[in-house]
Amino acid sequence: MTDPMEERATTPARLRSLPTRLLSLVTMHSDRIVTEGLAGADARKWHYAVLATLEEAGPASQAELSRRTGVYRSDLVSVINELSARGLVERAPDPADRRRNVITLTEAGRDRLRRLDALLGSLADEVLAPLDAAERDQLTALLTRLLDHHGGHPAPGGG
Amino acid sequence: MTDPMEERATTPARLRSLPTRLLSLVTMHSDRIVTEGLAGADARKWHYAVLATLEEAGPASQAELSRRTGVYRSDLVSVINELSARGLVERAPDPADRRRNVITLTEAGRDRLRRLDALLGSLADEVLAPLDAAERDQLTALLTRLLDHHGGHPAPGGG
DNA sequence: GTACATCGTTAGTGCCACTAACGCAAGCGG
DNA sequence: CCGCTTGCGTTAGTGGCACTAACGATGTAC
Incomplete structure (x- = not known):
């Protein structure tokens, strides 16, 4: 029975505009949506990462999978x-x-990979719902540049 | 002593372009930079959130701070x-x-808040280094829209 | 005055990134 | 052949974080 007039306490402007905080918060929502969606399909994030890597690069040792996916x-x-x-x-x-x-x-x-592909597509749609196609591309491009600048993975295997 | 020729195993294109994964990875780097930067100043993320909230909204109970900052x-x-x-x-x-x-x-x-403001500013600069001012605004705007769409905080107090 | 909600607090769960160490196997220098 | 170093898979463990559950004390509503 939450009051419809519930006044959701406002977050300070300083916090709302902090880009690092925005990243954290948005990712929390995104991760939750993805994790729960995958859990409903008896899968986890790393399952998809490994399956996708195997399909694109062929059979591999565990160490190589680790390097490619970023999983330890x-x-x-x-x-x-x-x-x-x-x-x-x-x-x-x-x-x-x-x-x-x-x-x-x-x-x-x-087969599972096919289904996870479709599932993750729709989950991404859910996360990016408020953005149109051009904006999604923008976001992806910006994030990709940030990621490349910071050196891709933490690279668990590589010291 | 990392070998300059070290061949960093390539991540499958499918994974590289997954926006939800991009978010996770970028945020991992960002969070690490921020957490380590703050640790060097004997602080944590929530310290800043609480201090900033107190300055902007004045003295408050712990429950209200929880609502405003999103900390449980x-x-x-x-x-x-x-x-x-x-x-x-x-x-x-x-x-x-x-x-x-x-x-x-x-x-x-x-006083501490002043210094953390400056520190967080420079940490954000580090995270967003490859982006110019316009692009940073773009990113912030996109993230803000995503966050608003997903309802701001998890709102720990209000569930 | 009884039922319910709110507050601060404690304890605990589960996940995830990350480290340390171990036994084994391969490669390389002598 | 021997010792050293390096890479491999595996186990165990750490620390932080989001999140839940419960409790005692206190306030509010009916």
Whole structure:
């Protein structure tokens, strides 16, 4: 029973215009939408990242997946566990280098990737709802430049 | 000693152009820069948020600060502890409503706020380095529209 | 005066980025 | 062949943060 007249306390102008804070807040909403959306499809952000990387670059070791996706080697273990438990990837020892595992996308994985592609598209639509196509491109371009300037990933593998 | 020729594994195009992922990644860098910058000044993000709110809106109860800043009531306790331990705010029981505490900005708090203002300005400069003034305005405007559309804060007090 | 809402506070959960260390395997120099 | 270094997968653990639940004390509404 929240009062319809509920006066939502106003945030100071200084905070509202702080770009770093804006980024944090918007990303919080965005991440929540994406995380919940993916959870509804029995998936997580990293699942998609790994599946997409595998499709575009082919089978790879876990370390290489780590470098490409930005997921830490240590966290990748459980991601691969989950994916292979669902039959979306296969984990096999690399005969050429016995330190490595070769991770391969299965047919089921490819199918799942299709669906996640569509799902993430609609989730992005939800996040960017108030912007038209040109503005979305603008935003993407600006963010891409910021990201490139700051060196892409934290690059977990790379020291 | 990073090798200048180090071949940074390329991230799939699909991931690079995903706006929700861009937001996450950029914000990770931004948050890190801000958090580390503030840590160097013995402060945290919420310190600034609380101090700024107090200056703009005057003394307030913790619950009201929570509503204005978006910080949860429960987490605000330790923030106020830290701020009052540093002599930047004063916490006193409200004689008019004995459930409440009145949080007041001290002179030292005002001084600190000035310095944090400057610091955060330069940190924002660092984050937005590759963008010129017009582009920064663009970004801020786009983010503000997204934030407004998604309802400002999670509004911890009001759920 | 009884039911309900609000306030400050404590405790705890779950997620995520990140670090440390270990055992194993490969490569390289002598 | 041997020792050193490097990369690999894996386990365990840390710290911060968003968020929930509950409680005692206090205010408000009916």
